[in-house]
Amino acid sequence: MLDDMHEDVERCVRAVQSKDARFDGWFYGAVITTGIYCRPSCPVVPPKPENMRFYPSAAAAQQAGFRACKRCRPDASPGSPEWNHRADIVARAMRLIADGVVDREGVPGLAARLGYSTRQIERQLRAELGAGPLALARAQRAQTARLLIETTALPMGDIAFAAGFASIRAFNDTVREVFALTPSGLRDRVARGHPAAASGALSLRLPFRAPLCPDNLFGHLAATAVPGVEEWRDGAYRRTMRLPHGHAVVALRPHPEHVACSLALTDPRDLTIAISRCRRLLDLDADPIAVDDLLRADPDLAPLVDKAPGRRVPRTVDPAEFAVRAVLGQQVSTAAARTHAARLVAAHGEQITDPSGRSTGLTHLFPSPAALAELDPTTLAFPRTRRTTLTSLVAALAGEEIDLGAGSDWDEARTRLAALPGIGPWTVETIAMRALGDPDAFTATDLGIRAAARELDLPGTPVALTRRAAAWRPWRAYAVQYLWATGDHAINRLPAA
Template sequence: MYDDFDRCYRAVQSKDARFDGWFVTAVLTTGIYCRPSCPVRPPLARNVRFHPTAAAAQRAGFRACKRCRPDASPGSPEWNVRGDVVARAMRLIADGTVDRDGVTGLAARLGYTTRQVERLMQAEVGAAPLALARAQRTQTARVLIETTDLPFGDVAFASGFSSIRQFNETVMSVTALTPTALRQRAQTTFGPGRPTGSGVVSLRLPVRTPFAYEGLFGHLAASGAHGVEEVRDGAYRRTLRLVAGNGVVSLTPHPDHVQCELALDDFRDLSTAIARCRRLLDLDADPEAVVDALSGDEQLTALIAKAPGQRIPRTVDESELALRVVIGQQISVKATRTHAGRVAQAYGTPIDDAKGGLTHVFPSVEQLASIDPTHLAFPKTRQRTFTTLVRALADGTVVLDPGCDWNRARQQLLALPGIGPWTAEVIAMRGLGDPDAFPVTDLGVLAAAKALGLPADPKVLSERSGRWRPWRAYATQHLWTALEHDVNYWPPKTTVKDK
């Protein structure tokens, strides 16, 4: 929307926080760029230029505002709604692909040449992949400088900078403050940073409001695999398999943010871990757009008004989610978590959890390549589906990652024996983040639809759902919240005991 000057300027005049992350405002007379919600007096229209990203504003020579800190705003919801190449690239950059594999690796994941990707990114978001990755490193560094007491050397290392000098120069050029001054300013404004132990960092994950976190956290808690996930002291906790090591994350919801504590084997994984936690909780969603669209259906109006701001319970690992969806075919949530926990304990990597009872990281497809069917205590047809999916993920027949093509992934999944539309749509919804995924044959969806006076026949309901597009995944989440089920309660009503 950054190229719609009038709309953007109206958002700036009203200081509308809903547009934070959609664009940034560059002021020609001061040389700084701001969030739309910046509290300072709006500049004159003739002195304003709008850019799609912080990286684009930085590339144009503007520095981040010291009051509204636009370089630390949440990501644009646009990249989660769209399935085109640029959106897929933005999701991969957020996951750290450029830092790990370079622009060449990013292009290979997308199926384009490096030159094509750079041209598309420049035209669409005003910055090349390297500039976007640099802006992300700076954002991570700023969060750590302002919210922790980590030494600056550790901050630079964790943010992905190759040297202290590069770290200092980049922070200074973007914020017009040295790292020391930035931390002192933050402590004056917000108080001292959270103490951190060895390999531990605590920070706030910002979220767009409204934020109806009960259904999100309730679902994650109710379906958590024993040893991999748990609820403890008001937080949802789980293990993470990352690039340079493993980790444990503790996530505690609040009305306007999520408190996140990460314990990592290697700080180089920090930026990726933060991105995956945001993805797990669907924090970059656009709740206002969802509410506006779905409230227009008179049979959903009351349900939406009851708990606006639903998020999709997603995943930190697309392959893990797909395998767990297969495990859960035609069985209860409780049985699924039991089976998933057994697989994790038999094949996952053991992990030390000083603050809780987590024991294993869910196994990778490589670790599951030689799985013994005796550890799959469910029907042989589902065993075959599970092992076939493992092989397909391992050899690239099925590609599931933040940058994959949603429709192509569906086609790849549906080509495997034992995977039907329900499985493919749940994977698209919770694993890949397609906002229009719709598991229309889901028993919970059909039960809720019937209770609300909507069609209970899958074919008719599918036709009826056309008016919910492109937000049918969020309509699904709202329908699930209409049920009397453990997934809708946070904190959990009862502690589920696994066998």
């Protein structure tokens, strides 16, 4: 693991000298002679090793008095893969901070969600990341402010409010401290020949660690898209999102070096959270080199990895939504699951207006657990036992008896899900893989996985296959993507533009 890499000075120096982009987000290098911190892949001439200092987070570098490099923009690096694959308290806290919990609820709210005291949270984050939750959230606010300054024509006062700053003065001071420019100077620097977008319309580039195979990632999302909520149009996956202050419509389009993201927000305060959820949906903070190296060590998986390296796990922007959809998909085809979900959306979803101006396509937000709690189960066109499963799940989600959110305890969530009627191993592991984001979730009973096992001459029973898959830990969810890819199904193909 690389979680303490910033302490390995020799290794960090080598990464900086070779401009190795694989380590962007793992650590940050600062130069004491210039007062600037950079990502490892910064294109400038590397400084002398004796002038380098290394930090585990952008927030730690900022707290030490360093400013962000204007060339490599280290605050926009892919996030550390650690927060995706770990289930400990620090990783859960970082996922919640990325989801805006500190800005909305403060450090006490973060601690309450995690079941720890504020002092414990502060101590553990400082020990590993060199900064406490407020500093980490401040660094995130600075990045949000920069995005809004550079890509919109919003007034600076509106940007300060949208980015989560308590005052214009705090906004101005933070931008100057982090970027060594005033907000107006930052806008002027990038505005030459690049007019800003109108308020509410944002075009961003979401970075990732190469390689990235878009086929199964976007293919899965498009093939399972719920009419009214999701669609594939003009080479992009588009969907609606419910956010804390309003809603958004996002379009995500794969490119060789980034994912183009077009965001239409009803409230700019949701920008940070929307970006975080889009990154999580596409698994953009994964470390594909580490994943593929381990899976390639298995001679049965090696040809699959070599054929299309960099497969990601398609996840979700709304864990509760996905859990409901997982139940709707029990023992039915992809088409049938989409039909059931579309009926729920039409009957209980909140109507929205697609900013593209089309009257068809994206028309609704997926219904919340609270809205679904009011449904009449007799209107559901599937067996009584599955009605009971769905209503039990919805009641548990609406009553907050099950937490599937960014900071959830994966083991506890599994236990609570498994206790509901009609939710077996396939549903639990599917939700764990795509809603909780557990990279080691493994759907051994899945029909597609069992078909792949037969084709590859792997063990045929779920118990034996699970035993065989122990060698793929902690990346079994990625092994699932490679195994699924052996089948001829639309989830494995990038749709035509």
